[in-house]
Amino acid sequence: MTASMESMESPISITRRETAGQPPLTAELHRLYDGMERGLLVPLWTEIGDLMPVSPVSAARPHRWSWTALMAMARQAGRLVPVGRGGERRALALANPGLGGRPFATPTLWAAVQYLNAGEHAPVHRHTQNAFRFVVEGEGVWTVVNGDPVAMRRGDFLPQAGWNWHGHLNLSEAPMAWIDGLDIPFSYQIESTFFEYGPDSVDAQETPDRSRSERLWGHPGLQPVTQVAPTASSPLLAYRWEVTDRALDEQLRLEDEGHPVTLAPGHAAVRYVDPSTGGDVLSTVRAEFHRLRPDTATPARRAVGSSVYQVFEGTASVTVGDARWDVERGDLFVVPSWQALTVTTGEGVDLFTYSDAPIFERLGRFRSETAGGAER
Amino acid sequence: MTASMESMESPISITRRETAGQPPLTAELHRLYDGMERGLLVPLWTEIGDLMPVSPVSAARPHRWSWTALMAMARQAGRLVPVGRGGERRALALANPGLGGRPFATPTLWAAVQYLNAGEHAPVHRHTQNAFRFVVEGEGVWTVVNGDPVAMRRGDFLPQAGWNWHGHLNLSEAPMAWIDGLDIPFSYQIESTFFEYGPDSVDAQETPDRSRSERLWGHPGLQPVTQVAPTASSPLLAYRWEVTDRALDEQLRLEDEGHPVTLAPGHAAVRYVDPSTGGDVLSTVRAEFHRLRPDTATPARRAVGSSVYQVFEGTASVTVGDARWDVERGDLFVVPSWQALTVTTGEGVDLFTYSDAPIFERLGRFRSETAGGAER
Amino acid sequence: MTASMESMESPISITRRETAGQPPLTAELHRLYDGMERGLLVPLWTEIGDLMPVSPVSAARPHRWSWTALMAMARQAGRLVPVGRGGERRALALANPGLGGRPFATPTLWAAVQYLNAGEHAPVHRHTQNAFRFVVEGEGVWTVVNGDPVAMRRGDFLPQAGWNWHGHLNLSEAPMAWIDGLDIPFSYQIESTFFEYGPDSVDAQETPDRSRSERLWGHPGLQPVTQVAPTASSPLLAYRWEVTDRALDEQLRLEDEGHPVTLAPGHAAVRYVDPSTGGDVLSTVRAEFHRLRPDTATPARRAVGSSVYQVFEGTASVTVGDARWDVERGDLFVVPSWQALTVTTGEGVDLFTYSDAPIFERLGRFRSETAGGAER
Amino acid sequence: MTASMESMESPISITRRETAGQPPLTAELHRLYDGMERGLLVPLWTEIGDLMPVSPVSAARPHRWSWTALMAMARQAGRLVPVGRGGERRALALANPGLGGRPFATPTLWAAVQYLNAGEHAPVHRHTQNAFRFVVEGEGVWTVVNGDPVAMRRGDFLPQAGWNWHGHLNLSEAPMAWIDGLDIPFSYQIESTFFEYGPDSVDAQETPDRSRSERLWGHPGLQPVTQVAPTASSPLLAYRWEVTDRALDEQLRLEDEGHPVTLAPGHAAVRYVDPSTGGDVLSTVRAEFHRLRPDTATPARRAVGSSVYQVFEGTASVTVGDARWDVERGDLFVVPSWQALTVTTGEGVDLFTYSDAPIFERLGRFRSETAGGAER
Numbered sequence A, B, C, D: 001m002t003a004s005m006e007s008m009e010s011p012i013s014i015t016r017r018e019t020a021g022q023p024p025l026t027a028e029l030h031r032l033y034d035g036m037e038r039g040l041l042v043p044l045w046t047e048i049g050d051l052m053p054v055s056p057v058s059a060a061r062p063h064r065w066s067w068t069a070l071m072a073m074a075r076q077a078g079r080l081v082p083v084g085r086g087g088e089r090r091a092l093a094l095a096n097p098g099l100g101g102r103p104f105a106t107p108t109l110w111a112a113v114q115y116l117n118a119g120e121h122a123p124v125h126r127h128t129q130n131a132f133r134f135v136v137e138g139e140g141v142w143t144v145v146n147g148d149p150v151a152m153r154r155g156d157f158l159p160q161a162g163w164n165w166h167g168h169l170n171l172s173e174a175p176m177a178w179i180d181g182l183d184i185p186f187s188y189q190i191e192s193t194f195f196e197y198g199p200d201s202v203d204a205q206e207t208p209d210r211s212r213s214e215r216l217w218g219h220p221g222l223q224p225v226t227q228v229a230p231t232a233s234s235p236l237l238a239y240r241w242e243v244t245d246r247a248l249d250e251q252l253r254l255e256d257e258g259h260p261v262t263l264a265p266g267h268a269a270v271r272y273v274d275p276s277t278g279g280d281v282l283s284t285v286r287a288e289f290h291r292l293r294p295d296t297a298t299p300a301r302r303a304v305g306s307s308v309y310q311v312f313e314g315t316a317s318v319t320v321g322d323a324r325w326d327v328e329r330g331d332l333f334v335v336p337s338w339q340a341l342t343v344t345t346g347e348g349v350d351l352f353t354y355s356d357a358p359i360f361e362r363l364g365r366f367r368s369e370t371a372g373g374a375e376r
Helices: A029-040 A044-051 A067-080 A184-190 A212-218 A241-256 A357-360 B029-038 B044-051 B067-080 B183-192 B212-217 B241-256 B357-362 C029-037 C046-049 C069-080 C184-190 C213-216 C242-258 C359-361 D025-039 D065-080 D184-190 D211-217 D243-254 D359-361
Strands: A041-043 A063-067 A091-094 A110-116 A122-125 A131-134 A139-144 A149-152 A157-160 A164-170 A175-184 A194-197 A222-224 A267-272 A286-292 A300-303 A306-321 A325-329 A332-334 A343-354 A367-369 B039-045 B063-065 B090-096 B111-118 B121-127 B132-133 B139-145 B149-153 B156-161 B166-172 B176-182 B195-197 B223-224 B269-271 B285-291 B301-303 B308-313 B315-318 B321-326 B332-335 B341-344 B351-355 B368-370 C041-043 C063-065 C092-095 C110-116 C119-129 C131-134 C140-144 C148-153 C155-159 C166-170 C176-182 C196-197 C222-224 C267-272 C287-291 C299-303 C308-321 C323-326 C330-335 C341-355 C368-370 D042-044 D063-065 D091-094 D110-115 D123-125 D131-134 D139-145 D149-151 D158-161 D164-171 D176-182 D196-197 D220-222 D267-272 D286-292 D302-303 D307-320 D321-328 D332-335 D341-344 D349-355 D368-370
Touching: A029 A041, A041 B067, A044 B090, A063 A067, A063 A325, A067 A091, A067 A110, A067 B029, A067 B039, A091 B044, A110 A164, A110 A306, A131 D196, A139 A157, A139 A175, A149 A212, A157 A286, A184 B183, A194 B029, A194 B223, A212 C242, A222 B195, A222 C242, A241 A267, A241 A286, A241 C213, A241 C222, A300 A343, B029 B039, B039 B044, B063 B067, B063 B269, B063 B321, B063 C155, B067 B111, B067 D211, B111 B166, B132 B351, B139 B156, B139 B176, B149 B212, B156 B285, B183 D139, B212 B223, B212 D243, B223 D243, B241 B269, B241 D211, B241 D220, B308 B315, B315 B332, B341 C092, B341 D149, C029 C041, C029 D065, C041 C046, C041 D065, C046 D091, C063 C069, C063 C323, C063 D091, C069 D025, C069 D042, C140 C155, C140 C176, C148 C196, C148 C213, C155 C287, C184 D184, C213 C222, C213 D349, C299 C341, D025 D042, D063 D065, D063 D321, D065 D110, D110 D164, D139 D158, D139 D176, D158 D286, D211 D220, D243 D286, D302 D341
Parallel strands: none
Antiparallel strands: A041 B090, A063 A332, A091 A110, A091 B039, A110 A175, A122 A164, A122 A194, A131 A157, A131 A175, A139 A149, A139 A164, A222 C267, A267 A286, A267 C222, A286 A343, A300 A367, A306 A325, A306 A332, A306 A343, B063 B332, B090 B111, B111 B176, B121 B166, B121 B195, B132 B156, B132 B176, B139 B149, B139 B166, B223 D267, B269 B285, B269 D220, B285 B351, B301 B368, B308 B332, B308 B351, B315 B321, B315 B341, C041 D091, C063 C330, C092 C110, C092 D042, C110 C176, C119 C166, C119 C196, C131 C155, C131 C176, C140 C148, C140 C166, C267 C287, C287 C341, C299 C368, C308 C323, C308 C330, C308 C341, D063 D332, D091 D110, D110 D176, D123 D164, D123 D196, D131 D158, D131 D176, D139 D149, D139 D164, D267 D286, D286 D349, D302 D368, D307 D321, D307 D332, D307 D341, D307 D349
């Protein structure tokens, strides 16, 4: 599967078509194109339509994965595939049908279900890819980050910025699954990945209810005045469900009281941020949680870059470009670049989502557009 | 050629090998893998070696293109292929032999020779991709940027930040060629490209010696106190050879006088920057000019991200990873991510180079390493 | 009292002393000095010792104000002086004995006790000076900030960034007092103050337990994804005692568990920050809360800039420069620029403090020094 | 003169007036005020009019100093007062008549004429105050900054950021004078000054035409790619007249050609910036050069903060607040905070100016207003 990316010579092939804007394909021109191919050259004029479209054309396709089906596969893998050094993680990645068979949910984002049986360890390692975990159901697993054990429970968001040591262990009596989000496809394409092995098993028999990071950083508006140098990534390792739920609930109550604090009527939304900067929780990944009231419809919105959504609770009817699905708890779907998304609720829905927006914002390339009121 | 990127379903295929860290390929496991493929899922444990290597493994290969050969092709194209709306530019792009036959010099960078006959116009357009031109020989072409005509002459560097209108016209009696550098492959992979047509021909019969941008911004340490809002990109549209040459020359003279201002003994280097910020001239592209004295050898250095070099004057012996070439005026070569580069001179060399380093720096991913003294 | 600052001509007087580095005071030199005075000129050479000392020499003096004495005065003022338009606030400001009789706690900082009787209103106004309130005892007052009522209770810190409308009302049956901290002296010296009157009384008969700002922004690591433009100052208007207390307590527990998260052994400290940036809560004022265990002594530390401390609970023995006091609940003291502070506890102490450090940091002028380990 | 700032107790005195908004001065209230004075307390309500005016009321007064008169004094000082260790500099500072007889041109800015006889040295020292020199006439002096000799000639602007070693020497056959601008009053008020002696004389017998800093950094849009860490202040130590003159001339020519690049019709202006950041050349001082065509009048403009102007060439009629003067070559005048400035030319004028604007911008306090079109 990885052959095309291995370091073997690929034959160069120039698109030869007599379409508008192209010169007639004379014998002389064919000879020039043959020579260019041998010389490892390709004309702009034959490829410009593909390379420089009027607006983003995504290779990725809108797609939905059913949580029930995913969990069935994950459970089977739990039975058949051990977790250990080398394979590292029992993770099943979403493979977008437009992306060449690779385990890429979108051209930049990885999304996988990870599954850990009772008593299992996922060995310690670190990598430059940014990661996070989000828990749609279950509990009992601890991620140990640089020695700090962090419990994982339904609704929790757990960022894992690049180059921090981490392993997982399941201290409960039952298997547990969650989703892993990373920037693996992006890091892979730009060829910037480092990886290092740590201990084979996780050394944490203490499993406190709250991680040290939360005890130190989980106080709104307060920072420790320590002599410690600032870190490159969020010092807060768990964003607990109780907090997220309360923040969303308050937005909707404030709306009820007449204050325009929601993203749109009936639509509350919070962004996970690094408390030491107020910026996105990871340098390449934006993560948010959205709550829509019953009988709410979002206007069509499209943005540069791609995103992944998971239904946390409730149901909704969703359109992405030309696709349309009904989604329910645990279902995942992807929104390719510049394809319009709408969400319509019956009984209301809670949605977790992440995207690659910080990449575009940091490079001055972000654009978005909402029906009935453009933003950039 | 673009078929694989078109929006058709790609079959998912899981790598099935019984190597270290992999579970035995039992019939049951084969059935699980079959099911996963149908469900658009791929395991991490079978792909991790490819996706998360210990250090960057580039699909791109070190390669050199001879200027003589490039120019021969460009001249033929000048004879056979008209320039006009649709094809937009008579540009021949370097196609790295490791990148699937696509016109990508590296996974992020585009490098092309553009060629314009006497009297020709290249029509006006704009795009979100960042671009620049660098002139290794010749003169007579004017790039008109948002109505400001900018002459192009040997040694000049001309940035063209995204979403500015621009066209070219050749007012001389002879053809002229130069290189175009862009972030087309990167923009393509992250699917963030917008493009818009302007007038079919360039409206500039005035061709002053210096552009308005230079007259307003080309004064070291001074900025106009205008009411104009700051722009997103460098307001200076031409970095002239005389200035670059003098800056390099001064570095070497200062070194002769005992001041350690060069990058390394015998190795002067300047970076092109946006005078309004002091930062890289383009948000995704770093551009520099290096001058090595005769009989100078650079220590092996490798960096995350890729770069393209063009010999401006002189000759050198170059190694990139396992490749080794003698290069001379006009020759272009590419350095893939994390492959070590050395340059050794006989009579000295002047090198123009550009890279994708700002992408990595802005996202907190840059690393580099120099033999005999690590940097990060 | 303000005569010297009124816009009348001050006679110029040159210091005439025959000290080291000074020329002999000949008749001719006296005549030159006389001429310079008439011409509104002063030599550097006669004043340099005062103007450019080797390290900061503060005009301010270390001083302590007893809370008991302050409150006695405040109560008397509550009986004799009405609150209303014109006088605006019943506030008694600390006047440092070294600062010319002006109501300046330090050359940059204002510190005052404000006192509001049951049923009173302090009229609405706004000003460019940054302000905050800190409550050492009592409750029952609401500050209404741009229409958002914010309750004030013991231990709460309430920032009031410049140019926001605000008024106070006492809805309880008893008087209430608190301290106001502002950058009035700094703003006065640099002559940057604007002031505007709002309504004469505060229109807020609803007094919810939590302000809208807390409901929207008081969730650690979460930000509302609203369309609202970012504000210039902290969107969080109340930092509640429960949160501060818990954060300090956790630091000391983590220390007990072996993690070096405190500022120094036995010394926990948190800084109040703007959750939208992670930076200081006000652009000119840093505010922190420190907790020292029993039998703890801080090393002598001095810093550029001045600070004010208030004992929130407990007692301590304090030295500032050559001064030494025992302090108890409510007592206030000032630390002038570059004078060393030590705090020694018997039964432990909780200290609120604020300083002008952001001014120096933003202008590249901050320095500090701790005995037994310099920082800058 | 410095008595009031020495660390002796100042008596506290409360303003006792029965004006609007003040309580009746009963015997009881007098007793309260007496007690407050003894307790080092001052009411806000008696002082608020002075401390918190509706808009900035400057203690400084508009004033002009005639260059002829200044130079006469400077020459006399050159005859009577030696330059050496202790007095450090033969500098005559402008003393604003509203600022208590102190050598402060404005509440934040120092402006002085410095005078050095042929063959004299001004000893090496460094201080945290930011400084610059501007030369209205003459040449022959070299400022040696951290060992780099920098020639000073008519029209040159030479920044001297805080904490860099510097001394001056006059290698010519004639005396030379120039103006020194510093933030001494601001640094003094905020009590942040450090000072250190270096060698008693300047060790630079080489006096090249261009400093090393110019040879390394004086190339528009180019930066050296050295391993040297970034410095806190502008690496460019001389901004030469030829460059400034050309930049202004080009702005006016571009205006003639129909391009709206000037600050206002007939009014060209450049700001001196740090080429490594594009920001103000000093963290506390903004410096600019303005050129007005003949028969040009600027609209009234007022800004928070103060500024000093020096006529470089030509004449003008100037109003500042209620003052009005005709000014000519070398004359200096000050503009206090929030007082409106207009300049009207007959034959045109070249003006050098500096202000404290970066202080206000960095602290979020800047405002300005131009008649016929407000800015903030």
